[in-house]
Amino acid sequence: DVKVTQSSRYLVKRTGEKVFLECVQDMDHENMFWYRQDPGLGLRLIYFSYDVKMKEKGDIPEGYSVSREKKERFSLILESASTNQTSMYLCASSPTGQPYEQYFGPGTRLTVT
Amino acid sequence: AQKVTQAQTEISVVEKEDVTLDCVYETRDTTYYLFWYKQPPSGELVFLIRRNSFDEQNEISGRYSWNFQKSTSSFNFTITASQVVDSAVYFCALRPASGGSYIPTFGRGTSLIVHP
Numbered sequence: 001d002v003k004v005t006q007s008s009r010y011l012v013k014r015t016g017e018k019v020f021l022e023c024v025q026d027m028d029h030e031n032m033f034w035y036r037q038d039p040g041l042g043l044r045l046i047y048f049s050y051d052v053k054m055k056e057k058g059d060i061p062e063g064y065s066v067s068r069e070k071k072e073r074f075s076l077i078l079e080s081a082s083t084n085q086t087s088m089y090l091c092a093s094s095p096t097g098q099p100y101e102q103y104f105g106p107g108t109r110l111t112v113t
Numbered sequence: 114a115q116k117v118t119q120a121q122t123e124i125s126v127v128e129k130e131d132v133t134l135d136c137v138y139e140t141r142d143t144t145y146y147l148f149w150y151k152q153p154p155s156g157e158l159v160f161l162i163r164r165n166s167f168d169e170q171n172e173i174s175g176r177y178s179w180n181f182q183k184s185t186s187s188f189n190f191t192i193t194a195s196q197v198v199d200s201a202v203y204f205c206a207l208r209p210a211s212g213g214s215y216i217p218t219f220g221r222g223t224s225l226i227v228h229p
Contacts, residue, residue: 104150108157
């Protein structure tokens with residue numbers, strides 16, 4: 001079974017802190033994604049990566065950066081956390097070829113106070 | 114540009130009722146894939162089904178069935194005899210099948226609440 005794991009299920013940070021969210025997948029997928037999920041807004045893509053050291057901005061990259069040094073690991077970084085970044089963060093991976101669907105991690109619920 | 118619309122924000126039913134979740138999409142691509150995912154209260158999105166644009170056959174899996182109609186750009190999901198365990202947020206998604214873009218577009222989700 002494909003497994004996508006995220007480093008924390010719940011995280012509480014203070015405004016201005018640097019925050020790292022880690023995601024690891026074990027299926028050798030080329031593509032990895034970070035989304036945030038907010039009530040009424042669905043899933044919004046923050047960043048994605050299609051290969052090691054490659055990254056592309058999604059729909060809402062402001063205030064975030066990412067790192068992909070190894071194929072299996074994709075990190076989301078909040079350089080200076082703000083209260084409006086309180087949200088559920090979901091990581092996903094998918095192969096470039098079939099079967100195409102994404103596999104999601106359990107999510108990290110981040111609260112910034 | 115792609116767009117996926119799930120007009121139903123929340124649906125509330127009583128157990129054993131049938132319920133249909135609507136998904137309407139827009140795309141200029143001639144080939145594409147459609148997906149449904151389920152997000153239970155635990156938070157992790159779970160893949161339910163993939164359908165490619167060449168295949169308009171409806172699919173049934175137990176109490177779940179999917180109706181893909183290319184003519185109306187819809188990919189609706191029906192749960193027959195709903196159960197409390199079906200309570201979740203359901204997302205419809207669309208992804209091009211070619212052209213190098215593998216970024217799916219998600220709808221905003223439909224929250225299904227099944228009351229005992």
